[in-house]
Amino acid sequence: MTTPTPTPRDLALSAPAKQTKPSSSGPQPQDRRGRGGALAGKALLRVGPVAVPFRWRAVVVAGVLLGLLLGAVVVSLSLGTPYVAPGDVLRSLSGAGTPYDLVVRDLRLPRAVLAALAGAAFGVAGTLIQSVARNPLASPDVIGVTQGAGLAATIALTSGAAAVLVAPAALLGGLAAAVLVFALGARHGLAAQRFVLAGVAVAFAFRALIEVVMLTAEPIDGLRAQLWLIGTLAGKGWTEAAWIAGTLAVLLPVLLWAGWALRGSALDDDTARGIGLRPVARRIGLAGTGVLAAAAVTAQVGAVDFVALVAPQVARRLVRAERPPMLCAALLGALLLVLADLAGRRLFAPTQLPAGVLTAAIGGPYLIFVLLRTRGRRS
Amino acid sequence: MTALLSTRDLVVGYEGRTVLDGLELDLPADAFTVIVGPNACGKSTLLRTMARLLTPRRGAVLLDGTQIRDLPTRDVARRLGVLPQSPLVPEGITVADLVGRGRQPYQRWWRQWSTEDGRAVDEAMRLADVTALADRPVDTLSGGQRQRVWIAMTLAQDTDALLLDEPTTFLDLAHQVEVLDLLHRLRAERGRTVVAVLHDLNQAARYADHLVAMRDGAVVAVGPPREILTADLVRDVFGLDCVVVPCPVTGAPLVVPARTQTPAVPPVPAGTSAASTRTPAVPAARTQTSAAPAGTSAPAGAPVGDA
Numbered sequence: 001m002t003t004p005t006p007t008p009r010d011l012a013l014s015a016p017a018k019q020t021k022p023s024s025s026g027p028q029p030q031d032r033r034g035r036g037g038a039l040a041g042k043a044l045l046r047v048g049p050v051a052v053p054f055r056w057r058a059v060v061v062a063g064v065l066l067g068l069l070l071g072a073v074v075v076s077l078s079l080g081t082p083y084v085a086p087g088d089v090l091r092s093l094s095g096a097g098t099p100y101d102l103v104v105r106d107l108r109l110p111r112a113v114l115a116a117l118a119g120a121a122f123g124v125a126g127t128l129i130q131s132v133a134r135n136p137l138a139s140p141d142v143i144g145v146t147q148g149a150g151l152a153a154t155i156a157l158t159s160g161a162a163a164v165l166v167a168p169a170a171l172l173g174g175l176a177a178a179v180l181v182f183a184l185g186a187r188h189g190l191a192a193q194r195f196v197l198a199g200v201a202v203a204f205a206f207r208a209l210i211e212v213v214m215l216t217a218e219p220i221d222g223l224r225a226q227l228w229l230i231g232t233l234a235g236k237g238w239t240e241a242a243w244i245a246g247t248l249a250v251l252l253p254v255l256l257w258a259g260w261a262l263r264g265s266a267l268d269d270d271t272a273r274g275i276g277l278r279p280v281a282r283r284i285g286l287a288g289t290g291v292l293a294a295a296a297v298t299a300q301v302g303a304v305d306f307v308a309l310v311a312p313q314v315a316r317r318l319v320r321a322e323r324p325p326m327l328c329a330a331l332l333g334a335l336l337l338v339l340a341d342l343a344g345r346r347l348f349a350p351t352q353l354p355a356g357v358l359t360a361a362i363g364g365p366y367l368i369f370v371l372l373r374t375r376g377r378r379s
Numbered sequence: 380m381t382a383l384l385s386t387r388d389l390v391v392g393y394e395g396r397t398v399l400d401g402l403e404l405d406l407p408a409d410a411f412t413v414i415v416g417p418n419a420c421g422k423s424t425l426l427r428t429m430a431r432l433l434t435p436r437r438g439a440v441l442l443d444g445t446q447i448r449d450l451p452t453r454d455v456a457r458r459l460g461v462l463p464q465s466p467l468v469p470e471g472i473t474v475a476d477l478v479g480r481g482r483q484p485y486q487r488w489w490r491q492w493s494t495e496d497g498r499a500v501d502e503a504m505r506l507a508d509v510t511a512l513a514d515r516p517v518d519t520l521s522g523g524q525r526q527r528v529w530i531a532m533t534l535a536q537d538t539d540a541l542l543l544d545e546p547t548t549f550l551d552l553a554h555q556v557e558v559l560d561l562l563h564r565l566r567a568e569r570g571r572t573v574v575a576v577l578h579d580l581n582q583a584a585r586y587a588d589h590l591v592a593m594r595d596g597a598v599v600a601v602g603p604p605r606e607i608l609t610a611d612l613v614r615d616v617f618g619l620d621c622v623v624v625p626c627p628v629t630g631a632p633l634v635v636p637a638r639t640q641t642p643a644v645p646p647v648p649a650g651t652s653a654a655s656t657r658t659p660a661v662p663a664a665r666t667q668t669s670a671a672p673a674g675t676s677a678p679a680g681a682p683v684g685d686a
Binding site: 049053257259267276277320 | 427430431432452453454455456457460461462463466467469470471472473476480481483484488489490491492493532533536
């Protein structure tokens with residue numbers, strides 16, 4: 001097991017119950033099994049002026065997921081032709097110089113890193129979009145971003161445009177679809193239901209246009225577009241990974257804010273205004289961030305969709321929180337996509353299946369399993 | 380008494396329909412104000428506009444003399460707590476967590492919790508008597524408990540004033556009384572200003588220090604219930620014939636609808652009650668068609684407006 005984050009020595013971890021003294025005397029609310037206090041079972045991370053409550057359970061889950069992710073990456077670097085023993089993989093990664101450097105560091109590592117980054121971005125996008133849509137089934141393809149990116153990519157792939165233009169075109173297409181959805185949904189302050197309905201409408205319209213383009217294209221171009229639409233990591237590596245990493249890095253300050261702002265997204269608008277929030281501005285900010293992440297990652301790896309749908313919901317149930325936890329969703333998304341890509345490479349080797357097929361094959365049953373296990377709760 | 384919330388020439392409407400037209404009202408500080416009126420008279424609209432949940436077409440809402448729309452929403456949230464009519468409970472959220480949301484106006488994304496937050500949340504849960512439920516998910520609670528949790532959330536906001544839109548509507552009678560008693564305690568013991576929209580005239584008369592009666596988007600009468608709540612007012616506002624008698628428990632005006640279409644209940648001879656075994660041992664109140672009941676003293680502890 002790995003520790004989730006390197007913890008600075010001066011950071012004080014303290015149970016809130018010790019700090020929150022009841023203002024009046026007598027047998028007061030501190031009898032809740034000695035934990036929680038007003039913080040509802042959370043602990044408090046304090047560093048200088050920063051004070052962030054967190055759940056130990058979330059920390060443990062994040063740690064386990066990170067450990068599993070690193071393990072999955074090592075396995076992914078190890079399996080294949082030729083097989084490289086995990087020990088050799090680690091030696092090669094540490095720069096010790098092994099005969100497998102080419103295979104491990106140049107061929108397999110870029111793709112594994114890409115899978116992890118893309119999965120994390122999908123997890124983040126799904127968390128944000130589901131929270132704004134207040135719907136556990138919302139994801140980039142439900143609100144049209146995937147189809148917008150897909151249409152632009154299909155046009156680029158079938159019109160003989162240069163290969164380097166496909167990703168930028170897809171990014172613009174995804175964002176254009178999102179702008180359309182926002183414009184349609186904005187009249188009622190991007191309220192959850194209207195947001196989803198506008199998204200579904202835009203998704204269907206773009207989907208139809210994709211079919212038109214595919215049917216009028218040369219068969220070979222249509223096939224390439226089809227592969228793009230399913231989503232695959234084959235033949236991709238550092239360049240795509242760098243784009244996604246760059247996007248996430250740019251979005252990082254926004255994501256830090258978003259992790260906090262998501263807290264208010266489960267409240268209705270009147271209640272939110274009552275406690276001093278601006279729900280509409282907040283929704284647009286959160287949805288916009290999610291859409292940017294979704295469009296950026298879809299542009300690079302195609303429509304590997306199931307990750308964004310599954311990761312937030314499964315992470316939420318693992319953490320037992322009332323909303324999807326973003327960090328855990330990102331780690332779970334990364335793990336899911338690394339495993340899906342590995343399975344796609346190896347299951348029917350030498351035939352490679354696109355990762356997009358495998359994410360659905362792995363994620364679908366797992367989501368069903370999780371839904372069945374958490375019976376009796378309203379969802 | 381000083382006005383905490385005032386409206387000046389307030390015009391509010393929804394898509395073409397004007398609900399409030401030039402409404403002028405001053406709500407006193409340190410009082411429990413209840414707004415009553417028939418359905419669609421604009422009482423919720425008024426409350427929601429004062430809570431800045433609705434934007435007026437014209438006119439202004441003043442909070443301590445300052446136009447509320449000129450104040451940052453975070454600052455308003457530190458002075459004015461708002462409980463909407465049927466707030467959505469986030470799935471799976473625990474009581475302590477939800478009450479903690481009331482601290483939002485004091486928090487920033489880098490400082491999401493302080494000792495003061497903990498103190499305020501504990502205090503709010505104790506006041507609303509939900510401390511024992513702290514770790515329970517809110518969606519597993521009864522309606523009355525849930526409403527107390529929401530009130531605790533607004534209490535954690537640590538505001539001088541509290542606006543509540545029909546806080547008793549979906550509760551059974553015992554829970555209605557429970558919630559109203561809590562609001563009364565907040566006013567009496569904590570000096571909070573409470574403003575609520577209520578449906579039940581008799582509860583309004585019993586708990587309010589200050590009654591606002593509305594009809595068709597206009598204020599018909601304002602004042603202490605014992606002074607203004609008469610059969611004439613009820614006929615005027617609700618279009619209902621009634622008699623007003625002193626409440627046998629508190630002495631507050633009690634509105635009893637006059638005979639309408641309902642069949643008469645056979646008169647029960649005193650002492651030989653067969654159908655009703657729980658007839659209170661109270662001398663038959665003299666029916667008065669208008670005048671306020673005078674001289675009926677309230678038992679100790681009953682919520683009666685202290686002048």
